[in-house]
Amino acid sequence: MKIELNTNERIYEVDVEPYESLNQVIRHKIGLMGTKRGCDTGGCGACTVLLDGQAVYSCMVPAARAEGKKVTTIEGLCNNNKLDxxxxxxxxxxxxxxxxxxxxxxxxxxxxxxxxxxxxxxxxxxxxxxxxxxxxxxxxxxxxxxxxxxxxxxxx
Ligand code: FES
Ligand code: FES
Incomplete structure (x- = not known):
């Protein structure tokens, strides 16, 4: 299915499978590799992103569930080349x-x-x-x- 992901204030249209996690889509379809993949089972936190400002494990969120929400990754914290x-x-x-x-x-x-x-x-x-x-x-x-x-x- 095609979904729109608002990631770091930019809209990405991506084709996702129902089983694909937000982590997979951020890294491999959007190409933002700053978000890490560790255990892939909700146990390590390496994949943490913000969803409407709340920290979530992106490996545990189906990408399709993030549609209509604001996703922020580590790349999104840098503002005009100034670090957070x-x-x-x-x-x-x-x-x-x-x-x-x-x-x-x-x-x-x-x-x-x-x-x-x-x-x-x-x-x-x-x-x-x-x-x-x-x-x-x-x-x-x-x-x-x-x-x-x-x-x-x-x-x-
Ligand atoms: S990769 Fe370990 S919690 Fe998501
Ligand atoms: S796991 Fe190496 S710095 Fe935290």
């Missing part, structure tokens, strides 16, 4: 090692920070509880999200 404060903070705080989890982590943080720019450490940890990182030990990721929250508050 969360992206900047991940770089500055050294919260990235292999980077495989990073897009999903950032999208989960984005969803939380857009509703709460003054999160407690627990709220930060809760926001990324569904995102697995095999490399960093999470401390620098939590630091980066906290620093991004501070930057966002300064700009409010």
């Amino acid at each position: 404060p969360i992206q900047d903070a991940f770089v500055e705080k050294g919260a990235i090692q292999c980077g495989y989890c990073t897009p999903g982590m950032i999208m989960s943080a984005k969803s939380m920070l857009s509703q709460n720019s003054a999160p407690s450490e627990k709220e930060i940890k809760d926001s990324i509880a569904g995102n697995i990182c095999r490399c960093t030990g999470y401390v620098k990721i939590v630091d980066a999200i906290s620093a991004a929250a501070e930057t966002i508050r300064e700009g409010e």
Whole structure:
């Protein structure tokens, strides 16, 4: 079936099978490879995107169900070649090692920070509880999200 996907403020017309996930379509039909595919079973968070602002596992959402909603991927956070404060903070705080989890982590943080720019450490940890990182030990990721929250508050 043909569907229209509003992804990063652009409409893509794509031909999808009923069983195809949003993750498959974003990566292989739209060509945005920043969203990762990890477990493909809803257990790692590497595929996290925003659907109408809410963080979702794109491997668990049939692409056809995303029609009529706003999909935001990691590529959509960059504005006029300027990184999002969360992206900047991940770089500055050294919260990235292999980077495989990073897009999903950032999208989960984005969803939380857009509703709460003054999160407690627990709220930060809760926001990324569904995102697995095999490399960093999470401390620098939590630091980066906290620093991004501070930057966002300064700009409010
Ligand atoms: S690839 Fe979607 S949760 Fe792991
Ligand atoms: S930086 Fe490698 S999995 Fe998180």
